[in-house]
Amino acid sequence: MWMVLLAAGGAFALSLGVRNTMGLYLSSLNTATGLGVASISLAFAFGQLWWGLTQPFAGAVADRIGAGRVIVTGLILIAIGTVITPYMTTTLGLIFSIGVLGAGGAGMAGPSVLMAASTRLMPASKRGISIGIVNAGGSFGQFAIAPVSIALTASIGWASSMQWMGLLVLLALPAAWLLRGNANAMASAAATAAGTRVLSTREVLALALKTPSYLLLAVGFLVCGFHVAFLATHLPGVVEACGMSPTIAGWALALVGLFNMFGSLAMGWAVGRWRMKSLLSLLYTVRGLGVLVFVLAPKTPAVMLIFAALMGLTFLSTVPPTVGLVAKMFGPANMAMLYGVLMLGHQLGGFLGAFLGGQVFALTGGYDWVWYMDLALAAAAALIHLPIREAPLARSVRPAAA
Template identity: 75%
Template sequence: MQVTPNSRSRPAGDAAPVKVSYALWLVLLAAAGTFALTMGVRQTMGLYLSSVNTSTGLGIANISLAFAFGQLWWGLTQPFAGAIADRVGTARVLIAGVVLIAIGTVITPFMTTTWGLILAIGVLAAGGAGMAGPSVLMAASTRMVPAAQRGLATGIVNAGGSFGQFALAPVAMGLTASLGWMASMQWLGVLVLLALPAAWILKGNSNAIAAAAASASGAAVLTARQALARAVATPSYGLLAAGFMVCGFHIAFLATHLPGVIESCGMPPAIAGWALALIGLFNIVGSLGMGWAVGRWRMKSLLSLLYATRGLAVLAFVLAPKTPAVVLVFAAVMGVTFLSTVPPTAGLVAKMFGPANMAMLFGVLMLAHQIGGFFGAFLGGQVFQVTGSYDWVWYIDIALAAGAALIHLPIREARPARLAAA
């Protein structure tokens, strides 16, 4: 299978021509594999929270602040990383991101203060994960596959991130059991370097290709500022951002504090590792299913269904007795919805505004996502320290899920009229 478009002009920066001889599966393998490593390493960090607390004595609240800042910084880097990738090329951004993840993860065990943890976890590792994250990877995939297959492509790339969480959580537990938590975390930092070869496959940039197509048709390509101004003026884009913020709250709270929730219920740490692994495993199913579904049903309706399912699942978990079986079933249900919001969200952005500036526009939504993630990670630690329980965070989570399910319904999936006219 060949990728499109047929590039007869040479993009700028590191962008060699996007050759039609590139197999689609190779493109998707590179993007999904990169996301598997970066997301897998990032989402397993919650397994080390208790060990970091025991080693440093900083307290759950202070350590949660470092994790929460990482959620925010991961989002803050993505619009800028996306804008750079749109112009100078995906490869350079991915290489820088992967190297930063490795450095931040390797030095984390040496950090003994809150500011040290914020630097290692919150700035270096999280910033690198943002640069080699979904906004850049989704845009690269959208650029390199036929329009009719973009929904499935984003689902496959998204499933890569889920597979990374599923695969690396048991790896992290095994390394911790055999080598200790410090060496375990550092080996994960080394492992992420396996993503570097993918940068060569995904090289290129969206704006150069869009400029070539626009030149052939006599149209103009919007600058990043113009594209962002039009997106911000589009009400549906704002609703999409608000819903994605709720998604970030859910994911960050679970990724950071689900091990703590399980520990507070008196269950062994192995249950926490398997719960995170199940979230990753079942999100593979959810991501692939959602990638298939976005070409058949309205994406805003799919998003409403996902958020409603999350809210009902959390409500059932709060009311149910806390046993290992209940925890694992809950993890599986949440896994189906965990990152399944990404394919329809990215699909709506591409449908409303096209592939040009896609990395930057989706990066802005990822920023909104991670603002929610900051509060999910931070409030989890604060509420537990004050009340000794996570109950109030679950209540907030249920209310936010209900709100997110409702605010997606008014979204208009067609392109804004002024863009369609242009």
């Protein structure tokens, strides 16, 4: 059990940690290329979108041929994309390295595949806390890797620092062996013994898209993507716009990661004790109140770090109840694909958060209007989860043909 969680959590720590520290290089990329914040933000925004687009397909492939091969491919793509980014001098080049290779690899070695693999390998009674632990692994990666990135940049320059980040992610390769196997094979064996058959990927997807609760969950997760991508991409810029040093930006990102560890573990524990839709509504309410207080408060280093810690508590804490609701509604057989579809919606929101953050800054010289959008979306997300029905809505098998 613990080896599975260590493998999935460690792989997520490295893939998400490296990916979410890329925002620390935005200013250096702008200085080196002269492309402007808006153009570079487009590459980051495309990466948010592509990270989401890869996950349903990566999940479907992992469900069919096994998670291990998909994870290996993803880690190698992250490394290549990150290593070649300093050589890119055009917007299209940055879109290719950051948005296609790096983000695509992170999608293949990302939450839909890793969490589905751990869900498949864990007993049903332990799924909530196991998802929380794996999710906390991603947060620990951000907490641990952001200071390393800053230290490397100070000692060897931003370009070499970024390339070392790309090589660092390859340490997750051994996790692929521990997480090998696929959910469909296990489900098919059980179904054959019971005289039933597993629904095909197309049948399960069609069923999910006709389920109102699944669609509401997708809309809420889109809002989460907007919040998360805006912070991951533009929090260093927010710190700089407030007249603070890059060190504060690095520690703010690290605190987001650290406190998301606590939030993820707490949410994984809470999933088995309270209604998951109510937990999601609570998370968005807390997030909205945190943004409101930050907008009204004086911008000092202490306020910035406290805000980062509060955002960290809700940053990816939405994942355990979201994964839990999908597993409860549809079972584990097609988890990677179904959660991957939700991640696609999450990253559509992420694209908007990263892109609009750069556009608003370019037009107004600040981020105020993005915070206002953040507030409105948080309030909408808190309400939209309330009608969700928490019950098994469909079976993953049908009677076998005579």
